[in-house]
Structure formats: C-alpha cells, structure tokens
Amino acid sequence: MTTSRPRARTNGIWATTQAELDAAAERLHLDPGMHKVLRVPKRELTVNFPVTHDDGHVEVYTGYRVHHNVNRGPVSGGIRYVPRLDLDEVRALAMLNTWKASLVRIPFGGAAGGVRVDPRRLSDQERQGLTRRYTTEISPLIGPDSDIPSPDVNTGSQTMAWVMDTLSMHRGHTVAASVIGKPMAIGGTRGRRSATARGALRCVAAARSAGGQELAGSRVAIQGFGRVGMTLAEEL
Template sequence: MTTAEAPSHLRENPFELAKAQLRRVGEVFAIDPNLIGVLSQCKKGVEVSIPVSMDDGSINVFLGYRVTHNIARGPSKGGIRYHPDVTQDEVKALAMWMTWKCALMGLPFGGAKGGVICDPKHLSRGELERLTRRYTSEIINDIGPERDIPAPDVGTDGRVMAWIFDTYSMNKGHSVLGVVTGKPLSVGGSLGRVEATARGAMYTIQAMAQKQDKRVDEYTVVIQGFGNVGAHLARLIHGQGAKVVAVSDSRGGVYNPKGIDVPAALAHKQEAGTLEGLANAEAVTNEELVELPCEILAPCALEQVITERNADRVKASVICEGANGPVTPTADHVLEDRGVLVLPDVLANAGGVVVSYFEWVQGLQEYFWREEEVNAKLHDISVRAFEETWLTRERQATSMRMAAYGLAVQRVAEATTTRGLYP
C-alpha cells in the first residue's frame, strides 16, 4: 500500500503563492531581479520511500520529503510535519518561509522543511517510531548540526525528535545533541521550547498593543487551533487578562462572548481529546470561528484558512498568524483594504525557531540556560524584530507582511551577494 496520492487541503499551490510573494517583495524593495530568481528556487530536495512494518504484519510504504531552500546565512533549519495532506510544494513553500523567518529574527540559519504523508493519529506508538527511524535513515546524509537541523511541526513532537536524535546518533557512533531541536529535556532539550512559538506570538501582541496605546487585557481574542501553539497562546494571553471568546481544534470550536474558561478548556481537551462538549460554550465550526467578532484573530492551525472567500467577513481588527501561511495573498489585499492589521507568520510565530536556535547553541556548548534566560532572550529578539518591521512599514507605507518579508529578503540577498556565486 502507498500513501503517495494523498489529497491536499490547500485550495492554491503554496509554493506558487510563496514565489508570488517573493516577486512582489522584489518589486516593492527594488531588489535585483537576478537575486529574486535565485531565491525563488529551493537549493535541494529529496523524496524518500519509507517502508514500515505495521502491527498487523502488513507493510505500508509512506512518502516523505526534506527540502532545503537556502543556506546563504548558515545551515538550514525547519520542522518536520506528519500529516495526510502533505505535498512536495507545501514543503517547498514552508522551507522558503523558514528562510525569511530566520533572516527576520536575525538567526544564522537558512530555511528547510520536511514532511511525511501519514496520519499519526491512526498509527500506534510502535508504528510511529518505526516510521520516524526509517525516515531519519533515509535523510541521514542530508541533516546534521552544521548542515540541516530539523524540529517539530504539525503532527510531530519531542518524542519524535528524540527518535530522530537517537537514530542519527547511533549511526554516527556518538550522541549529537545539535542534530535536532525540540527534544525532551532529558536528551538535551531547552527549557521554554514547548511554549516558545506561543510565547513569541504573545510578545508580538504586547509590542503591538503598545503601538496602539492599549493593554493586552483590553482585547478579545479568537484562537483557531488548540494544539501546541493555540493552546499555549490561549493560556498565556488569558494570563495577561485578555478575554478569549472562542477556541477550536480540528473537530470544531466553542464560543462564549463573555469569555471561555481557558483552564477548563485546557483540562477538557486533555481529558476528552477534543473541545466538543465544553461547558458554558456553544459549538461553532472552524469556518464560523474565523468570522466571529473579536479584536484579535489568531489562526494557529494550517495554511490557507483565510482566503478571498471569507476575508471580507472577518470581523477582527488584528490577525496574529500563529500558523504558517494561514492568509492567502488575495485575502491579504482584501484585509489590507479593510484596514485589518496582519501580524505575519514570519514575525508572529517565529518564537519556536528562536528557541530552537537557543537549544542548538546550548547543545553545541553542552551548557544549558535557566528558563528565565531563555524567555528574556526570546523577548528581546521578538520585540526587536517587531520594532524593525513596524519602522519599515511606516517608512515604506506598506503592510506589516511586506515590511517583514522585505527586511528578510534583503538580508538573504545581501548574504548571497557577499558570498558570491561558486565557482
């Protein structure tokens, strides 16, 4: 059996969207078209066949990818996702977006991404481990602490990263802490990594609130996605006094205009595995959720949630992109025309890769930091990137996304020019 022909949840080709964004950045910031041409292509990619012995004695053959977009600023960095709708072009787009994200945050990395077409919810622990170890063995010559450093993404977690770390290390004959980030603390993970993406988003929202002369506790918030990013963001922003009026997972959402009991929602999700049936809240679909009245909408699940089909019905005044690519370029124009402020993914959800960078550094040094240090350094980098983006937005009279992408692409273009072309 093969899973190669998995259907895609995406309405538009994400890599074509990513390249269109890049071309637009080149026009707005007057970047050499030759450099834009170079940056519009991925450096390399591998497609691997992953045969796995299943618990029932059968053999399933899964399809996996690992793509490196760019290494002008350093080794490539990016997550691995396990999802039934993974496509090669999705992985290529995500790798490109990782390049811009790392550059915007000032990290010495290029962008990469990996993915396996599978549904981890339908795999046993043993099947998941065998899949991960075989996938790692297939890409083992393409990853490494000075080459390409994977991390968790949709459908993967610290346990999966530990298997990758162990498989790589066993093949090298010694433990290589820096080969992967997002590891459990017991095998070289970093304090603060689990909630880093959400914490970075919260720091971005706090910085935006200052620009708007507001406090975080004045905002009403809707969060789509209640996994690693969405659940932690709900907890953190609720702790800052914001009113979270709706949250959702893959099965649907819950809404209460007076405010969701976030601790109760977290406990219910942990116990029941879903938000369905949460007390004192009405059920809504994920489609309805993004159109609910609120100040801040935080899509924290998958790509292309807000499109030209629903952008004119979004009632939020601010969109904080906790996921990668949740707003399509066409929807971006609609939102911009309506005066909706979009905090783009390369800025808003970069906390994860920032603390992954910290974990990589700690692993190479074999010296680990206190959680307060990690969070303080994350705050400094997040706020600095926000301020640089906000200033560029004002100078260029453009959107936050265009400002963020402009800064990032210029930095990668400068590194490319400085290094020159070989030979």
C-alpha cells in the same frame, strides 16, 4: 539569453508563498538575481521507504526534506506527519522558515520536511519504525552544521528523540545538537513547548509598537487552537 523562473501552480500554498515573495521583492526593489535565487529551494529530497506494521504487512510511505536557503547558516525547520502532505507544502514551509529566522536575525536558513501519513492509524511501535526509517533516508542532509529538524504537526519530543537516536547510531556517536525539541532528559531546552507562541507574541507586540500602538487593550484573533494557538491565548 533569458532564463525563465520556475512557474508555481495557479493555486495552493506554494503559489501563494511565491506570490507573497514577488510582491515583497517589487516593493523592496530587490535585485532581480537575488529574487530568482530566493524564489526556489536550494535542494529537495523525496524518499519512498517501507515500514513493517505490527501485523507483518509492509506499507511504503513518501517523505520529504527541503532546504530553502543556506546563506545565513545551517537550516532548521519542522517535521510533520499529515495525510495529504506534498512537496509544494514542504517547499512553502521551508521558504517561510527562512523569512522567520531572518526577521529576528537568527543565523539559520529555512527547512521543512515530513511524511505523508495519518499518524492516528499507527501504533507507537509503527510510529517509531516510520520515524527511524525516515530519519535514515534523510540522514545525509541533517546534522548540527547542516540541518536541524524540530517538531511540527503530529510530532513532538518523542519523535525528536527517535530522530536524534537514529542519527547518532549512523554517526557512531551521540549527536545531541542534531534536533530541536528533544526531551529534557537527553539535552532538551526548558520552555521549548511554549517558545513558538512566546516568539509570535513578541513579534505581534513589536509590530503594534512600530505602528505607535500598544498590544494591551487590543482585540486579537487567533487562527488555529493547537499547542501554539492555545499557549498564545493564555499568554495574551
């Protein structure tokens, strides 16, 4: 009896990410069973939850949390707030986070999550309510030994503080190690804002060195100019 593997959509980031894995598996002569395991997420959670806005009306938002692979340890990955977020995007991000951690031998698996929302339309109070309710909905999955969220698009240290505080209330004690990217005042790490860019720079330098070339004097194209892209440009 043969088992067919899940089919990706013909386009989009999830199909592209799976296709990249397929190409790498072929070049590496990866065991077919391992290939099938790595091609799909370990678990996926979709939640729909209400948030009361400042004017009293209620909106229902959709959020996601995906664990791609847990074999190397707890999973970790960002929480993003974007208007067109869907499950395929979160699946792809979780898979990519597995590769990132494995590449530099960090004992984490890949995860990702977020809420489909335009955060520009939310007040600070509404954003806090959204974050706390989303955290409550995904709380069975997250924690220091299982899933450690971090900031991503349109989230930051304040978001992580709300996540940590909400999870701590549910657990009955402070769970400081439950998130990455929280403020320094509650146990955050110095240099966290520039860490992603510095890590990318080290990877680029290592890749150039492996090819017998130096990064110094090279011309570099940077796609995107947010916090990571800007910091990377400054470091270069």
